[in-house]
Amino acid sequence: MLYLNRGLGQGFSGDYKEYFGTNTDNQAVVYMMLANDLVHRLLPDTGLTIAEDVSGMPTLCRPIEEGGMGFDYRLAMAVPDMWIKYVKEIKDEDWSMGNIVHTLTNRRWMEKCIAYAESHDQCLVGDKTLAFWMMDKEMYYSMSSHSPMNAVVDRGVSLHKMIRLVVHGMGGEGYLNFMGNEFGHPEWLDFPRTGNGESYHHARRQWFLVDDQDLVYKFMNEFDKAMNLLEEKHGWLATEMEFATERYHEDDKTIAFERAGLVFCFNFHPSKSYSSYKVGLDKPGEYRIVLDSDWPEFGGHSRRDRSTNCHTYKEGHTSKRCHMLTYLPCRTAVVFERVGSSNYMEDLVLEEQDCVANIVHKEYIPTPTSATAITKQFKMMKVAKKAENSFLDEIPAHFL
Numbered sequence: 001m002l003y004l005n006r007g008l009g010q011g012f013s014g015d016y017k018e019y020f021g022t023n024t025d026n027q028a029v030v031y032m033m034l035a036n037d038l039v040h041r042l043l044p045d046t047g048l049t050i051a052e053d054v055s056g057m058p059t060l061c062r063p064i065e066e067g068g069m070g071f072d073y074r075l076a077m078a079v080p081d082m083w084i085k086y087v088k089e090i091k092d093e094d095w096s097m098g099n100i101v102h103t104l105t106n107r108r109w110m111e112k113c114i115a116y117a118e119s120h121d122q123c124l125v126g127d128k129t130l131a132f133w134m135m136d137k138e139m140y141y142s143m144s145s146h147s148p149m150n151a152v153v154d155r156g157v158s159l160h161k162m163i164r165l166v167v168h169g170m171g172g173e174g175y176l177n178f179m180g181n182e183f184g185h186p187e188w189l190d191f192p193r194t195g196n197g198e199s200y201h202h203a204r205r206q207w208f209l210v211d212d213q214d215l216v217y218k219f220m221n222e223f224d225k226a227m228n229l230l231e232e233k234h235g236w237l238a239t240e241m242e243f244a245t246e247r248y249h250e251d252d253k254t255i256a257f258e259r260a261g262l263v264f265c266f267n268f269h270p271s272k273s274y275s276s277y278k279v280g281l282d283k284p285g286e287y288r289i290v291l292d293s294d295w296p297e298f299g300g301h302s303r304r305d306r307s308t309n310c311h312t313y314k315e316g317h318t319s320k321r322c323h324m325l326t327y328l329p330c331r332t333a334v335v336f337e338r339v340g341s342s343n344y345m346e347d348l349v350l351e352e353q354d355c356v357a358n359i360v361h362k363e364y365i366p367t368p369t370s371a372t373a374i375t376k377q378f379k380m381m382k383v384a385k386k387a388e389n390s391f392l393d394e395i396p397a398h399f400l
Contacts, residue, residue, distance in 0.1 A: 001028045001301075002024065002025055002028055002029060002032075002053070002055065002057055002119075002287075003023060003024060003025055003055070004022075004023050004024070004025050005023055006075050007054075007055060008356070010023075012054075012055040012056055014056055015268055016058065016151060018055075019055070019056075019057050019058055026213065027170050029069060032069045032070070032071075033064050033069050033070055035049075035140045036049050036064065036069060036070030036071055037070060040070070041127070045332075048071065048072045048073070049072050050069045050071065050073045050074065050075060050114060050382055051069075051071040051074040051075065052075050052077070052273050053074055053075075053077075054078075056108065057069075058108060059111075060074055060108070061073060061074050061108070061111035062109065062110070062111060068365075071138050072112065073112045073113060073114045073172075073174050074107075074108075074111060074112070074113055074114070074209075075113070075114050075116070075174065075176070076104075076107065076113040076114060076115045076171055076172050078103055078106070079103055079115055079116060079117065080116055080117060080118045080119055080121070080122065081172055082099070082100070082103045083117055083118065083130060083163055083167075084118070084122060084127075084130070084133070087130055087133045087134055087159075088133055092155075092268070092270040093253075093269075093270055095253065095268055096233055096250065096252050097248035097249065097253060097254065097255055098248055098250060099230050100248070100255065101170070101247060101248050101255060104166065104167065104170040104171045105170060105171075105241065107172065107247055108364060112172065112173040112174065113165050113171065113173060113174070114170030114172055114173075114174040114175070114176050115168070115171025115172035115174065115175055115176070116167065116171075116176035116177065116178075117130060117163050117164055117167045117181075118130050118178065119176065119178050120178045120189070120232070122181075123178055123180070123181065123185070123188060123189045123280075124188060124189055124190070125188045125189065125190035125196075126188075127188070128188065128272065129181055129184070129185060129186075129188075130159075130160060130163065130181075130184075130332075131156060131160055131181075131184030131185070131186065131220075132186055132187065132188075134152075134155065134156035134159060134160065135152055135153055135156035135157075135184075135186075136152075138150065138152045138153050139153075139184075139186040139325050140186070142217070143215045143216045143217065144214060144215065145213070145214055145216050145218065145219070145299075146214060149216065149299070153216060155262055155270075155331065157182055157184070157216060157219060157220060157299050158293065158300075158332070159268075159331065160220055161220065161223045161293040161298060161333065162266055162268065162293060162331065162333045162334055163228055164182075164218075164223075164227065164264055164361070165266075165291075165293065165333045165335075166255060166264070166333070168227055168228075168231065168237075169236060169257070169259060169262075169264045169335075170241065170255075170257060170259070170264070172237070173237050173238065174237060175228075175231075175237065176247070177224075178396050179205055180205040180206070180207075182220065182221055182222045182224040183209065183210040183217045183218070183221035183224065184217055184220045185205060185206065185209070185217075186206075187207075188202060188208075189200065189202060189203070189205075190202035190203060191203045193232070216299060217265070219297070219298050219299030220298075222297055222298055223293060223298040223299075224383070226291055226298070227291065230262075230290060230291050230335065234260045234261065234337075235260055236259045236262065237259035239259055239260040241257070247282040249320070251328065252267070252269065252272070252274065252277075253267065253268040253269035253270075253272070254266060254268070254269070254277070254328065256266070256279050256280075258281070258282075259335065261334040261338060262290070262335050262336065262337055262368070263279065263281065263287060263335065263337075263371065264333070264334075265277075265279060265326060265328060265333065265334050265335075265336070266332075266333045267328040267329065267330055267331065267332055267333075268331065269330050269331070270331065271330055271332060272330055273303075273327075273328065273329040273330045274327070274328040276325040276326075276327070277325065277326055277327070277328045278323050278324075279317070279323060279324050279325075279326060280316065280317035280318035280319065280320030280323050281321070281322055281323060281324060282314055282320050282321050282322070283338065283344050284312040284313050284321070284322045284341070284345040285308060285311075285312060285338040285339070285340060285341055285342050285345075286310070286312075286338070286339050286340040286341060286342055286343070287310045287311075287312075287324060287336035287337065287338055287339065287369060288309045288310075288336065288337055289304065289306050289308075289309075289335070289336060289338050290332055290335050290336065291333075291334065291335040292304055292306060292332070292333075292334045292335075293332050293333045293334070294329060294332040294334075301329070303327070303329040303332070304327050304329065304332075304334065309339070310324040310325065310326050310336065311324065311342040311343050311344050311345075312324045312342040312344065312345055312346065313325070313342075313345070314345060315389055322342075322345065337372050
Protein backbone atom coordinates (compact mmCIF):
# COMPACT_ATOMS: atom_id res chain seq x y z
CA MET A 1 0.00 0.00 0.00
CA LEU A 2 3.03 2.30 0.14
CA TYR A 3 3.14 2.54 -3.64
CA LEU A 4 0.53 3.53 -6.20
CA ASN A 5 1.37 0.47 -8.29
CA ARG A 6 1.21 -1.66 -5.10
CA GLY A 7 4.71 -2.86 -5.91
CA LEU A 8 3.46 -5.05 -8.75
CA GLY A 9 6.02 -5.67 -11.46
CA GLN A 10 8.63 -3.57 -9.68
CA GLY A 11 11.94 -4.55 -8.17
CA PHE A 12 13.68 -2.66 -5.38
CA SER A 13 17.45 -2.38 -5.29
CA GLY A 14 17.69 0.01 -2.34
CA ASP A 15 18.20 3.20 -4.36
CA TYR A 16 16.31 6.10 -2.76
CA LYS A 17 14.84 7.10 -6.13
CA GLU A 18 12.72 3.96 -5.98
CA TYR A 19 11.02 5.08 -2.78
CA PHE A 20 10.66 8.84 -2.87
CA GLY A 21 8.97 9.72 -6.13
CA THR A 22 5.67 9.97 -7.95
CA ASN A 23 4.95 6.27 -7.32
CA THR A 24 4.85 6.71 -3.53
CA ASP A 25 1.32 6.71 -2.14
CA ASN A 26 1.46 9.78 0.09
CA GLN A 27 -1.96 9.14 1.58
CA ALA A 28 -0.94 5.63 2.64
CA VAL A 29 2.28 6.97 4.18
CA VAL A 30 0.37 9.62 6.16
CA TYR A 31 -2.13 6.99 7.31
CA MET A 32 0.73 4.85 8.64
CA MET A 33 2.20 7.84 10.47
CA LEU A 34 -1.15 8.66 12.07
CA ALA A 35 -1.79 5.03 13.06
CA ASN A 36 1.64 4.71 14.69
CA ASP A 37 1.24 8.03 16.47
CA LEU A 38 -2.11 6.87 17.84
CA VAL A 39 -0.71 3.56 19.13
CA HIS A 40 2.21 5.21 20.88
CA ARG A 41 0.03 7.91 22.41
CA LEU A 42 -2.54 5.45 23.77
CA LEU A 43 0.01 2.81 24.81
CA PRO A 44 3.21 4.74 25.56
CA ASP A 45 4.82 1.91 27.54
CA THR A 46 3.49 -1.22 25.87
CA GLY A 47 2.45 -0.31 22.32
CA LEU A 48 4.61 -1.83 19.58
CA THR A 49 4.06 -1.72 15.83
CA ILE A 50 5.82 -3.99 13.32
CA ALA A 51 5.95 -3.31 9.59
CA GLU A 52 5.72 -6.04 6.99
CA ASP A 53 7.48 -4.60 3.97
CA VAL A 54 9.59 -6.32 1.34
CA SER A 55 10.61 -3.17 -0.55
CA GLY A 56 13.02 -1.82 2.06
CA MET A 57 11.32 1.56 2.37
CA PRO A 58 13.72 3.94 4.20
CA THR A 59 12.62 5.69 7.42
CA LEU A 60 9.86 3.10 7.93
CA CYS A 61 11.09 2.50 11.49
CA ARG A 62 12.28 5.97 12.37
CA PRO A 63 10.29 8.30 14.68
CA ILE A 64 7.67 10.57 13.17
CA GLU A 65 9.55 13.54 14.66
CA GLU A 66 12.40 12.70 12.27
CA GLY A 67 10.10 12.41 9.29
CA GLY A 68 9.80 8.63 9.57
CA MET A 69 6.64 6.55 9.61
CA GLY A 70 6.98 5.63 13.26
CA PHE A 71 7.07 1.81 13.27
CA ASP A 72 9.09 0.19 16.06
CA TYR A 73 10.31 -2.80 14.06
CA ARG A 74 10.23 -4.22 10.56
CA LEU A 75 10.20 -7.90 9.59
CA ALA A 76 13.41 -9.19 8.00
CA MET A 77 11.42 -10.91 5.26
CA ALA A 78 14.37 -11.91 3.08
CA VAL A 79 15.75 -14.23 5.77
CA PRO A 80 13.16 -17.07 5.70
CA ASP A 81 13.10 -16.96 1.89
CA MET A 82 16.86 -17.52 1.86
CA TRP A 83 16.72 -20.54 4.20
CA ILE A 84 13.92 -22.23 2.29
CA LYS A 85 15.88 -21.79 -0.94
CA TYR A 86 19.00 -23.21 0.67
CA VAL A 87 17.41 -26.36 2.09
CA LYS A 88 15.32 -26.98 -1.06
CA GLU A 89 17.69 -26.17 -3.90
CA ILE A 90 21.33 -25.94 -2.79
CA LYS A 91 23.68 -28.70 -1.66
CA ASP A 92 25.13 -28.25 1.82
CA GLU A 93 28.66 -27.96 0.46
CA ASP A 94 27.55 -25.11 -1.84
CA TRP A 95 25.95 -22.93 0.82
CA SER A 96 27.42 -19.41 0.63
CA MET A 97 28.55 -18.10 4.00
CA GLY A 98 28.90 -14.61 2.53
CA ASN A 99 25.33 -14.60 1.29
CA ILE A 100 24.04 -15.84 4.66
CA VAL A 101 25.90 -13.07 6.53
CA HIS A 102 24.82 -10.44 4.00
CA THR A 103 21.15 -11.45 4.15
CA LEU A 104 21.14 -11.48 7.95
CA THR A 105 22.82 -8.08 8.28
CA ASN A 106 21.45 -6.24 5.24
CA ARG A 107 19.11 -3.82 6.96
CA ARG A 108 18.54 -0.09 7.20
CA TRP A 109 20.86 1.63 9.66
CA MET A 110 19.16 2.43 12.98
CA GLU A 111 15.93 0.69 11.97
CA LYS A 112 15.18 -2.32 14.14
CA CYS A 113 14.38 -5.66 12.53
CA ILE A 114 12.56 -8.78 13.65
CA ALA A 115 14.51 -11.79 12.41
CA TYR A 116 13.00 -15.22 11.85
CA ALA A 117 14.09 -18.41 10.14
CA GLU A 118 10.54 -19.37 9.13
CA SER A 119 7.00 -18.25 9.87
CA HIS A 120 3.40 -19.34 9.36
CA ASP A 121 3.93 -19.08 5.58
CA GLN A 122 6.11 -22.19 5.64
CA CYS A 123 3.68 -24.03 7.92
CA LEU A 124 0.57 -23.65 5.76
CA VAL A 125 -0.61 -26.30 3.33
CA GLY A 126 1.34 -26.18 0.08
CA ASP A 127 4.68 -25.54 1.75
CA LYS A 128 6.86 -27.21 4.38
CA THR A 129 8.69 -26.13 7.50
CA LEU A 130 12.48 -26.20 7.49
CA ALA A 131 12.45 -29.38 9.59
CA PHE A 132 10.04 -31.08 7.19
CA TRP A 133 12.06 -30.05 4.14
CA MET A 134 15.24 -31.46 5.70
CA MET A 135 13.86 -34.68 7.23
CA ASP A 136 10.64 -35.31 5.26
CA LYS A 137 9.28 -38.87 5.67
CA GLU A 138 11.97 -39.73 8.24
CA MET A 139 9.98 -37.61 10.70
CA TYR A 140 7.32 -40.36 10.68
CA TYR A 141 9.64 -43.33 11.19
CA SER A 142 13.06 -42.30 12.57
CA MET A 143 12.51 -39.89 15.46
CA SER A 144 13.07 -42.25 18.38
CA SER A 145 15.51 -40.91 20.96
CA HIS A 146 16.44 -44.43 22.06
CA SER A 147 18.44 -45.30 18.95
CA PRO A 148 21.15 -43.40 17.06
CA MET A 149 19.79 -40.90 14.55
CA ASN A 150 20.17 -41.85 10.92
CA ALA A 151 22.07 -39.51 8.59
CA VAL A 152 18.96 -37.63 7.44
CA VAL A 153 17.63 -36.91 10.93
CA ASP A 154 21.08 -36.09 12.31
CA ARG A 155 21.61 -33.53 9.53
CA GLY A 156 18.15 -32.06 9.96
CA VAL A 157 18.36 -31.66 13.72
CA SER A 158 21.89 -30.19 13.52
CA LEU A 159 21.02 -27.60 10.88
CA HIS A 160 17.71 -26.79 12.56
CA LYS A 161 19.60 -25.69 15.68
CA MET A 162 22.34 -23.86 13.79
CA ILE A 163 19.95 -21.93 11.54
CA ARG A 164 17.97 -20.69 14.51
CA LEU A 165 21.02 -19.61 16.47
CA VAL A 166 22.67 -17.70 13.62
CA VAL A 167 19.37 -15.93 12.86
CA HIS A 168 18.80 -15.13 16.53
CA GLY A 169 22.35 -13.90 17.03
CA MET A 170 22.93 -11.95 13.82
CA GLY A 171 19.55 -11.24 12.23
CA GLY A 172 18.21 -8.20 14.08
CA GLU A 173 16.88 -6.68 17.25
CA GLY A 174 13.97 -9.06 17.74
CA TYR A 175 13.26 -12.75 17.11
CA LEU A 176 10.09 -14.36 15.79
CA ASN A 177 9.00 -17.99 15.92
CA PHE A 178 5.75 -19.56 14.78
CA MET A 179 4.36 -21.89 17.44
CA GLY A 180 5.61 -25.43 17.11
CA ASN A 181 8.48 -24.63 14.76
CA GLU A 182 10.86 -24.37 17.71
CA PHE A 183 10.78 -28.16 18.08
CA GLY A 184 10.59 -29.00 14.38
CA HIS A 185 6.84 -29.57 14.09
CA PRO A 186 6.15 -31.94 11.18
CA GLU A 187 3.43 -31.76 8.55
CA TRP A 188 1.47 -28.61 7.74
CA LEU A 189 -1.31 -26.39 9.00
CA ASP A 190 -4.61 -26.38 7.10
CA PHE A 191 -7.95 -24.94 8.14
CA PRO A 192 -11.37 -26.27 7.07
CA ARG A 193 -12.16 -25.31 3.48
CA THR A 194 -13.86 -26.68 0.40
CA GLY A 195 -10.59 -28.04 -0.96
CA ASN A 196 -10.04 -30.37 2.02
CA GLY A 197 -13.65 -31.32 2.59
CA GLU A 198 -14.00 -28.92 5.53
CA SER A 199 -11.57 -31.08 7.49
CA TYR A 200 -10.13 -30.08 10.86
CA HIS A 201 -7.48 -32.79 10.75
CA HIS A 202 -4.54 -30.45 10.09
CA ALA A 203 -5.94 -27.43 11.95
CA ARG A 204 -3.71 -28.25 14.90
CA ARG A 205 -0.31 -28.17 16.56
CA GLN A 206 0.82 -31.56 17.87
CA TRP A 207 2.15 -30.54 21.28
CA PHE A 208 2.34 -34.14 22.47
CA LEU A 209 5.37 -34.65 20.20
CA VAL A 210 7.60 -32.33 22.22
CA ASP A 211 6.29 -33.73 25.52
CA ASP A 212 7.11 -37.29 24.52
CA GLN A 213 10.55 -38.01 26.02
CA ASP A 214 10.98 -40.93 23.64
CA LEU A 215 11.14 -38.67 20.57
CA VAL A 216 13.90 -36.47 19.12
CA TYR A 217 11.67 -33.37 19.08
CA LYS A 218 12.58 -32.73 22.72
CA PHE A 219 16.20 -32.04 21.72
CA MET A 220 15.31 -29.20 19.35
CA ASN A 221 12.94 -27.75 21.93
CA GLU A 222 15.57 -27.85 24.68
CA PHE A 223 18.07 -26.07 22.45
CA ASP A 224 15.54 -23.38 21.58
CA LYS A 225 14.83 -22.90 25.29
CA ALA A 226 18.53 -22.63 26.18
CA MET A 227 19.12 -20.19 23.30
CA ASN A 228 16.35 -17.86 24.46
CA LEU A 229 17.43 -18.05 28.10
CA LEU A 230 20.98 -17.15 27.09
CA GLU A 231 19.70 -14.13 25.18
CA GLU A 232 17.57 -13.12 28.14
CA LYS A 233 20.69 -13.17 30.32
CA HIS A 234 23.01 -11.28 27.96
CA GLY A 235 20.51 -9.23 25.94
CA TRP A 236 22.18 -9.42 22.55
CA LEU A 237 19.00 -8.40 20.74
CA ALA A 238 19.27 -5.00 22.43
CA THR A 239 22.99 -4.71 21.62
CA GLU A 240 24.56 -3.46 18.40
CA MET A 241 26.32 -5.97 16.22
CA GLU A 242 30.09 -5.86 16.47
CA PHE A 243 32.01 -5.02 13.30
CA ALA A 244 31.68 -8.03 11.01
CA THR A 245 34.56 -7.67 8.53
CA GLU A 246 36.09 -11.02 7.53
CA ARG A 247 33.69 -12.88 9.78
CA TYR A 248 33.06 -15.81 7.45
CA HIS A 249 35.11 -18.22 5.37
CA GLU A 250 33.62 -19.69 2.21
CA ASP A 251 35.88 -22.72 1.83
CA ASP A 252 35.76 -23.63 5.52
CA LYS A 253 31.98 -22.92 5.67
CA THR A 254 32.41 -21.06 8.95
CA ILE A 255 30.90 -17.91 10.45
CA ALA A 256 32.12 -16.12 13.59
CA PHE A 257 31.00 -12.87 15.16
CA GLU A 258 30.76 -11.06 18.50
CA ARG A 259 27.70 -9.57 20.14
CA ALA A 260 26.92 -8.48 23.71
CA GLY A 261 30.28 -9.78 24.90
CA LEU A 262 29.65 -13.26 23.47
CA VAL A 263 31.51 -14.99 20.65
CA PHE A 264 29.40 -17.01 18.21
CA CYS A 265 31.10 -19.66 16.04
CA PHE A 266 29.46 -21.81 13.35
CA ASN A 267 30.78 -24.61 11.18
CA PHE A 268 28.26 -25.37 8.43
CA HIS A 269 30.57 -27.77 6.60
CA PRO A 270 28.88 -31.16 6.12
CA SER A 271 32.02 -33.20 6.77
CA LYS A 272 35.05 -31.11 7.77
CA SER A 273 35.87 -30.53 11.43
CA TYR A 274 38.62 -28.18 12.62
CA SER A 275 40.68 -29.09 15.67
CA SER A 276 42.37 -25.70 16.24
CA TYR A 277 40.34 -23.13 14.37
CA LYS A 278 41.51 -19.51 14.59
CA VAL A 279 38.89 -16.99 15.68
CA GLY A 280 39.97 -13.35 15.62
CA LEU A 281 38.99 -11.22 18.62
CA ASP A 282 39.58 -7.69 19.85
CA LYS A 283 39.16 -8.37 23.55
CA PRO A 284 41.77 -10.72 25.04
CA GLY A 285 40.81 -13.13 27.76
CA GLU A 286 39.72 -16.57 28.81
CA TYR A 287 36.50 -17.78 27.17
CA ARG A 288 34.23 -20.60 28.27
CA ILE A 289 31.43 -22.37 26.41
CA VAL A 290 27.94 -21.28 27.45
CA LEU A 291 25.95 -22.92 24.63
CA ASP A 292 26.86 -25.77 22.31
CA SER A 293 24.53 -27.29 19.73
CA ASP A 294 26.53 -30.52 20.05
CA TRP A 295 25.71 -31.12 23.70
CA PRO A 296 23.92 -34.46 24.26
CA GLU A 297 20.89 -32.79 25.89
CA PHE A 298 20.31 -31.16 22.51
CA GLY A 299 20.71 -34.37 20.53
CA GLY A 300 24.39 -33.73 19.78
CA HIS A 301 27.44 -35.96 19.88
CA SER A 302 29.34 -34.20 22.70
CA ARG A 303 32.46 -33.74 20.63
CA ARG A 304 33.57 -30.62 22.52
CA ASP A 305 34.68 -30.82 26.15
CA ARG A 306 32.47 -28.25 27.87
CA SER A 307 34.92 -27.92 30.75
CA THR A 308 37.79 -26.79 28.50
CA ASN A 309 38.17 -23.02 28.19
CA CYS A 310 39.88 -21.13 25.37
CA HIS A 311 42.60 -18.53 25.93
CA THR A 312 43.45 -15.79 23.46
CA TYR A 313 46.89 -15.48 21.90
CA LYS A 314 48.80 -12.28 21.17
CA GLU A 315 48.90 -12.59 17.38
CA GLY A 316 46.10 -10.80 15.53
CA HIS A 317 43.78 -12.45 13.03
CA THR A 318 41.24 -11.13 10.45
CA SER A 319 41.93 -7.50 11.37
CA LYS A 320 41.46 -8.30 15.06
CA ARG A 321 43.99 -7.68 17.81
CA CYS A 322 44.33 -11.28 19.01
CA HIS A 323 42.87 -14.73 18.44
CA MET A 324 41.82 -17.92 20.17
CA LEU A 325 41.93 -21.51 18.96
CA THR A 326 38.83 -23.66 19.26
CA TYR A 327 37.53 -27.03 18.14
CA LEU A 328 34.78 -26.68 15.52
CA PRO A 329 33.19 -30.03 14.61
CA CYS A 330 31.17 -30.15 11.42
CA ARG A 331 27.55 -28.92 11.57
CA THR A 332 27.86 -27.42 15.04
CA ALA A 333 27.52 -24.01 16.64
CA VAL A 334 29.06 -22.81 19.88
CA VAL A 335 28.83 -19.63 21.96
CA PHE A 336 31.62 -18.42 24.24
CA GLU A 337 31.55 -16.00 27.17
CA ARG A 338 34.58 -14.13 28.50
CA VAL A 339 35.28 -15.17 32.10
CA GLY A 340 38.75 -13.76 32.82
CA SER A 341 42.21 -12.90 31.60
CA SER A 342 44.14 -15.05 29.17
CA ASN A 343 47.16 -16.99 30.35
CA TYR A 344 48.99 -16.06 27.15
CA MET A 345 48.32 -12.32 26.95
CA GLU A 346 50.40 -10.72 29.72
CA ASP A 347 52.79 -9.10 27.23
CA LEU A 348 49.95 -7.53 25.26
CA VAL A 349 48.29 -6.21 28.41
CA LEU A 350 51.57 -4.56 29.49
CA GLU A 351 52.00 -3.06 26.00
CA GLU A 352 48.47 -1.62 26.21
CA GLN A 353 49.18 0.00 29.57
CA ASP A 354 52.48 1.50 28.37
CA CYS A 355 50.88 2.79 25.17
CA VAL A 356 47.97 4.39 27.05
CA ALA A 357 50.37 5.95 29.52
CA ASN A 358 52.42 7.44 26.67
CA ILE A 359 49.31 8.86 25.03
CA VAL A 360 48.16 10.48 28.27
CA HIS A 361 51.66 11.86 28.93
CA LYS A 362 51.92 13.44 25.48
CA GLU A 363 48.38 14.73 25.15
CA TYR A 364 47.65 16.00 28.64
CA ILE A 365 50.10 18.64 29.93
CA PRO A 366 48.52 20.58 32.81
CA THR A 367 49.09 24.36 32.61
CA PRO A 368 46.09 25.84 34.42
CA THR A 369 47.06 29.50 34.12
CA SER A 370 43.78 30.71 32.64
CA ALA A 371 40.24 29.72 31.76
CA THR A 372 41.39 29.09 28.20
CA ALA A 373 44.15 26.80 29.41
CA ILE A 374 41.73 24.87 31.64
CA THR A 375 39.35 24.38 28.71
CA LYS A 376 42.26 23.15 26.61
CA GLN A 377 43.29 20.70 29.33
CA PHE A 378 39.75 19.32 29.48
CA LYS A 379 39.73 18.73 25.75
CA MET A 380 43.13 17.01 25.96
CA MET A 381 41.85 14.74 28.74
CA LYS A 382 38.91 13.74 26.56
CA VAL A 383 41.28 12.92 23.69
CA ALA A 384 43.45 10.83 26.00
CA LYS A 385 40.44 9.00 27.45
CA LYS A 386 39.10 8.31 23.96
CA ALA A 387 42.46 6.89 22.93
CA GLU A 388 42.51 4.67 26.01
CA ASN A 389 39.02 3.35 25.38
CA SER A 390 39.82 2.64 21.75
CA PHE A 391 41.91 -0.31 22.86
CA LEU A 392 38.88 -2.00 24.37
CA ASP A 393 35.89 -0.75 22.40
CA GLU A 394 34.57 -2.67 19.40
CA ILE A 395 33.76 -0.78 16.21
CA PRO A 396 29.97 -0.53 15.92
CA ALA A 397 28.39 -1.86 12.77
CA HIS A 398 26.52 0.52 10.51
CA PHE A 399 24.55 -1.80 8.29
CA LEU A 400 22.71 -0.40 5.26
